[in-house]
Amino acid sequence: MSRELEREVAVRAVLKACRLCRNVQSEHMSRQKVNKTDGSPVTVADFGGQALVSHHLSMAFPADPLMGEESSDQLLRRENGALKESVIQHVRRIVPELDEEEILAAIDRGNASGGPSGRFWVLDPVDGTKGFLRGAQYAVALALVEDGEVTLGVLGCPNLPLVLDNPGGHPGQGCLFFAAKGEGAFMRPLDEEREQRITVSLEERPSGALFAESFESEHSSHKDSARLAKMLGVTREPLRMDGQGKYGLVARGEATIYLRVPVGKEYAENIWDHAAGAVIVEEAGGKVTDLDGLRLDFSRGKKLEKNRGILASNGRLHDTVLEALEGLPGQKE
Numbered sequence: 001m002s003r004e005l006e007r008e009v010a011v012r013a014v015l016k017a018c019r020l021c022r023n024v025q026s027e028h029m030s031r032q033k034v035n036k037t038d039g040s041p042v043t044v045a046d047f048g049g050q051a052l053v054s055h056h057l058s059m060a061f062p063a064d065p066l067m068g069e070e071s072s073d074q075l076l077r078r079e080n081g082a083l084k085e086s087v088i089q090h091v092r093r094i095v096p097e098l099d100e101e102e103i104l105a106a107i108d109r110g111n112a113s114g115g116p117s118g119r120f121w122v123l124d125p126v127d128g129t130k131g132f133l134r135g136a137q138y139a140v141a142l143a144l145v146e147d148g149e150v151t152l153g154v155l156g157c158p159n160l161p162l163v164l165d166n167p168g169g170h171p172g173q174g175c176l177f178f179a180a181k182g183e184g185a186f187m188r189p190l191d192e193e194r195e196q197r198i199t200v201s202l203e204e205r206p207s208g209a210l211f212a213e214s215f216e217s218e219h220s221s222h223k224d225s226a227r228l229a230k231m232l233g234v235t236r237e238p239l240r241m242d243g244q245g246k247y248g249l250v251a252r253g254e255a256t257i258y259l260r261v262p263v264g265k266e267y268a269e270n271i272w273d274h275a276a277g278a279v280i281v282e283e284a285g286g287k288v289t290d291l292d293g294l295r296l297d298f299s300r301g302k303k304l305e306k307n308r309g310i311l312a313s314n315g316r317l318h319d320t321v322l323e324a325l326e327g328l329p330g331q332k333e
């Protein structure tokens with residue numbers, strides 16, 4: 001089934017949210033030392049991005065539910081009046097005709113809880129919050145899930161260059177990845193409609209692998225991935241960055257492995273942190289499972305309840321990494 005309309009709408013929605021994020025991030029970076037009175041910039045970008053994506057999707061697909069992280073409750077509290085004003089002002093810079101009521105309603109459309117049947121959209125308006133606050137990498141991540149399968153994914157990465165030479169981020173550049181099931185994976189500059197097909201790395205030697213992982217060691221154990229890399233004979237330092245741009249690096253062949261090793265036993269991943277990235281890597285010819293080799297199960301509501309950690313790879317090295325993981329202390333109960 002062609003998802004041309006869905007793809008076009010999703011790309012436009014993500015581009016609007018990326019513009020808002022850039023505006024908020026540049027404002028934040030230019031007054032970092034000033035005491036903030038209007039709530040944290042990431043909150044402005046989260047609410048604003050969700051409003052824009054939700055509104056844009058609702059125009060094209062009014063019946064489609066959306067699962068987003070935010071609801072307007074927090075904005076409506078008396079003490080958050082300045083935050084609300086800031087969200088409204090930023091949204092209106094991009095879509096001037098929206099009034100306050102419409103903006104709040106758009107945010108609250110994002111209340112779907114997912115599940116195994118029907119179709120719904122899933123959004124992380126600012127994935128990689130900590131990177132966003134550091135002025136580094138983050139992503140706007142939007143995916144379509146149909147009967148428990150991710151069928152479309154779009155990742156807007158406003159600070160990620162088309163070719164990686166500095167994972168720390170180059171403000172002013174930006175890259176957008178997208179894929180629809182069965183139709184391949186693509187990237188384009190954020191600001192130009194110039195798309196190119198992307199494919200994963202052909203690397204077959206474990207020692208030639210290049211790992212991508214979270215910048216934050218509380219999100220994925222750096223110690224375990226370093227041990228694993230050593231077991232495989234990998235010599236290159238891992239690429240560390242925030243947000244789902246890591247999936248993009250694997251999809252376009254710059255990294256060979258994106259590993260996410262849980263730090264605590266209890267953490268279940270949010271589906272909005274992986275849906276878009278996973279389909280992009282698969283459509284680029286790679287493979288995505290959890291650390292036990294199980295397919296990611298997006299049919300369980302908001303969390304990947306049945307999965308433990310994440311392994312996204314170029315495919316060729318997937319089983320080798322899974323086998324090596326079995327030898328990693330603390331991985332098996």
Ligand code: AMP
Nearest residue numbers: 127128214215216218219242243267273
């Ligand atoms: P990353 O930038 O890849 O580290 O991922 C950012 C995402 O990590 C956020 O959107 C959070 O939902 C998620 N996250 C928060 N706490 C944890 C945790 N303890 N383990 C794994 N992921 C987490």
Ligand code: MG
Nearest residue numbers: 124127128273
């Ligand atoms: Mg996230």
